[in-house]
Amino acid sequence: MNGRPKVLVAGAGALGLTSALLLAEAGCEVVVQEPGAPGDNASGIAAGMLAPVFEAALDPLVRPHFDLLAAARDLWPALAERTGIALDRTPALAVGDAAWLETTLAQVRQLGADGHAVARAELEAAAPQISPTFREGLAVGGDWRLEADAALAALRRAAADAGVGFRAGAVQSGQGFDRLVVATGASHVLIGLAPELAQLSPIKGHILRGSGTLRAVVRSSGAYAVPSGAGIAVGASMEPGLADRRIDSGQVGRLRAGAARLFPALAEAPMTAAAAVRAATADGLPLAGPSLSPKVLIAAGARRNGWLLAPLVAQVVTAWAVGAEPGPYAARLDPRRPFSSPG
Numbered sequence: 656m657n658g659r660p661k662v663l664v665a666g667a668g669a670l671g672l673t674s675a676l677l678l679a680e681a682g683c684e685v686v687v688q689e690p691g692a693p694g695d696n697a698s699g700i701a702a703g704m705l706a707p708v709f710e711a712a713l714d715p716l717v718r719p720h721f722d723l724l725a726a727a728r729d730l731w732p733a734l735a736e737r738t739g740i741a742l743d744r745t746p747a748l749a750v751g752d753a754a755w756l757e758t759t760l761a762q763v764r765q766l767g768a769d770g771h772a773v774a775r776a777e778l779e780a781a782a783p784q785i786s787p788t789f790r791e792g793l794a795v796g797g798d799w800r801l802e803a804d805a806a807l808a809a810l811r812r813a814a815a816d817a818g819v820g821f822r823a824g825a826v827q828s829g830q831g832f833d834r835l836v837v838a839t840g841a842s843h844v845l846i847g848l849a850p851e852l853a854q855l856s857p858i859k860g861h862i863l864r865g866s867g868t869l870r871a872v873v874r875s876s877g878a879y880a881v882p883s884g885a886g887i888a889v890g891a892s893m894e895p896g897l898a899d900r901r902i903d904s905g906q907v908g909r910l911r912a913g914a915a916r917l918f919p920a921l922a923e924a925p926m927t928a929a930a931a932v933r934a935a936t937a938d939g940l941p942l943a944g945p946s947l948s949p950k951v952l953i954a955a956g957a958r959r960n961g962w963l964l965a966p967l968v969a970q971v972v973t974a975w976a977v978g979a980e981p982g983p984y985a986a987r988l989d990p991r992r993p994f995s996s997p998g
């Protein structure tokens with residue numbers, strides 16, 4: 656490689672765009688290629704939670720990796736500042752029956768995170784329309800949020816400002832480039848260039864958006880609600896094995912019921928549904944780093960936490976691309992790591 660490394664990034668989701676930005680900042684000559692419309696992917700419809708605490712507390716698969724999730728979150732303030740992405744650091748809430756709240760609070764505290772019980776008045780201040788069945792809840796600090804579609808647009812602008820070029824169409828090879836970064840989400844189409852994509856399995860997810868007032872993320876055992884633009888988003892289904900983006904009325908109905916349990920006013924309110932596909936590995940962590948194929952790097956497989964993990968994935972991929980030290984989390988994210996069962 657002479658002069659600036661030429662890097663082709665396949666995919667303009669959160670992982671591809673963040674990687675492209677960091678690669679350009681590290682001195683690479685970067686082109687992002689994407690066949691779809693901007694934001695028409697999992698990154699564009701996501702709820703935008705940057706939530707190491709509740710994700711680790713509520714999801715046993717990623718609980719052992721709380722340190723890694725928290726490290727990824729801690730990269731966000733610097734990234735947000737240079738891209739103009741707004742971070743909402745309002746403490747996140749959880750509501751549910753007493754036993755669920757007690758277990759969840761115990762998990763939060765076991766992580767060493769900051770969590771405490773809150774009274775009805777505090778729930779109402781953050782979520783004025785919350786169901787009267789919830790007399791108390793809990794709050795955690797350390798889980799943040801962004802608006803996914805706005806963040807994607809901001810990343811794209813920042814990447815362009817850093818000199819990243821954009822072109823349309825599906826990548827088929829990395830010919831003409833020193834490195835190819837495969838950031839194609841749940842797609843297996845580049846598996847011939849990156850055999851480690853075989854570890855990715857799809858998990859389809861639906862999310863609903865409607866109007867209403869909400870000032871904090873609200874978690875519950877069946878659904879979560881987040882502020883979204885001027886309204887509320889309620890998510891999200893987890894449909895393992897499904898890789899299509901068709902709207903399924905059964906899943907919409909279940910999410911709507913979850914929405915109504917949290918906010919009775921949403922039972923009949925108009926809500927729009929969107930669906931997209933997450934890519935997941937068997938250990939719950941993404942593939943970030945080199946493929947066994949020469950010159951190919953992978954940035955994919957971030958499951959429910961692609962926005963949270965994007966700066967860490969991009970940092971590791973960039974370090975590998977420019978021959979720098981990839982840092983303490985690189986081994987856990989290495990696409991060549993052994994998996995005990997197929998993802």
Ligand SMILES: Cc1cc2nc3c(=O)[nH]c(=O)nc-3n(C[C@H](O)[C@H](O)[C@H](O)COP(=O)(O)OP(=O)(O)OC[C@H]3O[C@@H](n4cnc5c(N)ncnc54)[C@H](O)[C@@H]3O)c2cc1C
Pocket residue numbers: 665666667668669670671688689690691695696697698699700701702703704705824825826827838839840841842844845859860861862890891892930931932933934954955956957958959960961962963964
């Ligand atoms: C309903 C829902 C809610 C979510 N909520 C959250 C949340 O609150 N917090 C969080 O952190 N994460 C959340 N996620 C997960 C998060 O959205 C994903 O982990 C993340 O968006 C994955 O980003 P990505 O860049 O890997 O993939 P994607 O966003 O899917 O982007 C991949 C891109 O690659 C492109 N592509 C495919 N094939 C090619 C090719 N051959 N050449 C070039 N480009 C190609 C696709 O068109 C696509 O644009 C949510 C996901 C869903 C579905």
